[in-house]
Amino acid sequence: MFKQILVALKFGPAGIHALKKALELAQVNDAKLLIFHALDYSFQDTDGNDPEFVEVKRKTETQFKNEIEPLLGPLKNVTFQTQPADPALHICKLAHMLPADLIVLGCHQLAEKISMGRLDYVGVTIMENAPCPVMLVPYVK
Numbered sequence: 001m002f003k004q005i006l007v008a009l010k011f012g013p014a015g016i017h018a019l020k021k022a023l024e025l026a027q028v029n030d031a032k033l034l035i036f037h038a039l040d041y042s043f044q045d046t047d048g049n050d051p052e053f054v055e056v057k058r059k060t061e062t063q064f065k066n067e068i069e070p071l072l073g074p075l076k077n078v079t080f081q082t083q084p085a086d087p088a089l090h091i092c093k094l095a096h097m098l099p100a101d102l103i104v105l106g107c108h109q110l111a112e113k114i115s116m117g118r119l120d121y122v123g124v125t126i127m128e129n130a131p132c133p134v135m136l137v138p139y140v141k
Helices: 013-029 051-071 088-098 120-127
Strands: 002-008 034-039 080-082 102-110 134-139
Touching: 002 013, 002 088, 002 134, 013 051, 013 102, 013 134, 034 051, 034 088, 080 102, 088 120, 102 120, 120 134
Parallel strands: 002 034, 002 102, 034 080, 102 134
Antiparallel strands: none
């Protein structure tokens, strides 16, 4: 059913929980998985050699290698991208370009607080502008 799944990754418990659900879906559907993490938007116009930017990017890639790669298991068709961007707009742009069959987002508030207030700017913007279905994964402790 899904051939290309896009995950908006925010490091933290909710983001990791959503990623695990996306990994399950990718495995079941033999789908390609693109994991995207937005770096601080303020770096968008920064020279790629700027020491502060280089350090932030290095830390993010190290965090991915240490925290996420062990979760990938047997999945081989996984790509990780990180760059400075408005996360919501860039996720929608990536979904158009791939094209994605599904976008997976983590909900950063607890599941027992069921309300639309659980969606922040990023979640609402993606849900309003996504070119494909969006799966909102509630965070469960």
